[in-house]
Amino acid sequence: MPSYAARTAMPLAGADAPETAPLTQSLAEQIAARLSERIVAGAYAPGQRIMEQAIAAEFAVSRGPVREALRLLEKDGLVTILARRGAQVTNLSIAEVREIFDIRAMLNGLRDRLIAEDPGRMRYLPALEAEVAKLARLARDADRGDEYVETVSRLNRYLTHVASNRRLRTILDSLALQTLRYSQIGLSTPQRRRQSIQHWQKLVKAIRDGDGAEAERIARQRVQDSRDAAIAQLQRLATDNKARHAA
Template sequence: MRPIRLTTVTPAEQIAQHLGQAILQGKFAPGERIGEQAIADLFSVSRGPVRDALRELDKQGLVEISPRRGAFVVHLVLNDVVDIFNIRGTMMGLAARYLASRPDAAAFETLDARLDELRQLAGEDDTSLVEFVKAVGRMGTGLILHCGNRQLASTYRNLPHDAIWQMLWVHSKPLDYERAARRIESLQGYERLLAAIRAGDADAAEAGMRRIVSESCQEVIAHMRLTRAEPFDDFRLHVV
């Protein structure tokens, strides 16, 4: 591999991002030991930032640090990734149901503004893929924060696999929304979702939100399967 230049975030954060993405893409084998010195040489840093990065990946569940032995890649399979999407989709669907059951003017003000942002980005020929993904994330966050269920919002924010979720989406090379047609499809899904919430149709709102997450899951898994040959339970894609 060629040396990688570090940018604005801390060295440890960027090393963790790159290693985490590489693990998710199957570039490290499950159980493989990640050598600190080799990674330090790759990023042209001392071993200190590498240790910090590995500790962060340990918290995220992507590596396991064993005393006096080092860091080893956790066997995170495609089924695990789909399960993460299904958990998120179920919780976000519940948030949509809550909001549709008790519409809130402040929520619509926030969500309408975020939908306008998404609409603008989806219509631009030179759209930044990362910015579009972040806008999608802000839509979901707005829905969770305004659903009126504090326990749901708190649980969602503190899910243990949040870092994996971020790596799958908000990274320099997101695994969804690469195609313009896919970005339009996502926009239309959110337009239908807000229409259902406004109409007070809780069933349609929940189903619509789950469908949005499910479609993104299918795109991500299709992308990951290009670099990962492993058994996979297709039924998981249709649970939510």
């Protein structure tokens, strides 16, 4: 979770992070959190400019905190800041989406390998297995795709939360945020979800067995699969747009 996001307790069981959670958020962090929601939700179009004065007026603050909020969002790749031209919502090319998924594949592999090799992993295995069992139930029901996606997302956040120290978590959270819009494409059909559940089951088994190499291999394959699904979808969209433009 980015630092400006309000900290919420992890939904799955497990020891909470003993981190220094600030009790009060600065204005900049609050504004960053609000803008982040909008960008991820698509309320601002990719490429759209975000102007300091307008945001400052909307939230009734001066430009200082807004300026800082935009810097925070840039850190997560949600906006791009150009010198003397301000911030605009990051517009990812297909190549960039691919690159982000490639990085996520490697780092999710590392994450799950570290979990599988953690001597204390039995602490959170029950929660993991319960969640995967829930996934299996959802996968059998073609109508509950949204719930499936939500559960996978929560599972992923949980793994990132328990596995990694601060730095890996920061990077993974940031990358996940940037590709949120695309990640669910790989789970959009019942068939894909049945393939996905097999990955998760094998992953939990590898973690239980302490097989780090296998956990890494599965995690990597899983992200690469969703990468391919996302890219195929984006390419379809691009050609559609081009055709519509030509017409």
